[in-house]
Amino acid sequence: MQDFSDKAIILRVGRFREADLWLRMFTPQHGLLTAFAFGGSRSRKRFLGCLDPFNLVHFGFSRSRSGTYLSLTEGTLLDGHRGLRNAPARLGPAANCMKFFEAVHVEPETSAAGFSLLRDTLDAIEHCETLSPIFPILFRLRVAFEQGYGPCLGTCSQCGKDLKTSVAPSLLVEAGCMICEDCSPGSGRRIAMSRGAVAVLEQVRTEAPLTWGSLSPQGADRRSLYDAADSFVRWHLGLKWEDGRFLRI
Structure with a gap:
């Protein structure tokens, strides 16, 4: 890799010598990078x-x-x-x-889209008039959707029924799909979802983070969204x- 330039969102910064720093960052062209800023803690220029x-x-x-590390x-x-x-x-x-x-x-190949999502998310957290109390949960769901694990939310995956008319749709975690109340879930984890919770999932899947600020589901809807995010992220x-960080299972 030759010398290059790129935009970056800084995720973490650490010190490894008196005046030198290391940075973990995400870029639209090169994805996740670690680079050293030699003299970075003293640089004024x-x-x-x-x-x-x-x-x-x-x-x-x-x-x-030697080609073993990047510096800024x-x-x-x-x-x-x-x-x-x-x-x-x-x-x-x-x-979070x-x-x-x-x-x-x-x-x-998805770095550019991931970068845009992260940038838009930070902008939304900064500028939303009100911030949803479950905003990080909504972000996890959107990332899972962006990674290709988002279920079709409009119709039952088994019978094709319009889920807008379904009284009690369910999310099948392992299969990554939705079914109506009349279809058998078979084996695996099933999470009951109300129409309100499905509407939140649809908004998170299709709309920009700036629109999520007012989303504040209550009671069973909030619990099912937490459950869906946790289950999807794990599976x-x-x-x-765990202990203030995300760990590989």
Whole structure:
């Protein structure tokens, strides 16, 4: 790989020597990268205001002579998400979304779409007038959908019935599909979903994160969405939330 430049959303930053930093970031052209910012903690010219989590930055990258690591040559801050940093209650949901996104393996051919989703998600958390209390759960569902695990929400996968007329549709986790109340689920995990919960899934699947802010399902709807997200993430993406981080199962 030759020297290159790319936009990046910074996921994590760490120090490994007195003045040097390492950065974990996601880029639209090269996917998930780790690079070193030598002298980054003291730089007032090459990385001014750039080296913080949540930042959207245009970086220059250089590969070492041995080809074993990347270093950052310079950076231009594109968006520091100042509004997000000034709203402590929103930092937690944003960090949770970023941790989940980092843990999910995004194929190189879908890097551009993944980058757009992550950027739009941070923008939504920053700018939504009200933020859904289950926003990170909605984000996990959308990522699962983007990875190809989203069920068809319009019709029963067995009989073709319009699920808008179904009284008690269900999500079959392992099969990744929906059935109506008249069809047999067979073996595997089945999660009962109301029409309201299915409507939330459809909005998350088809609309931009900026529209999710007002989604605040209650009671059984909220529990079924939590259950659906947790089950899909465990079964299809192989991840679980434990001790403040996502771990491979």
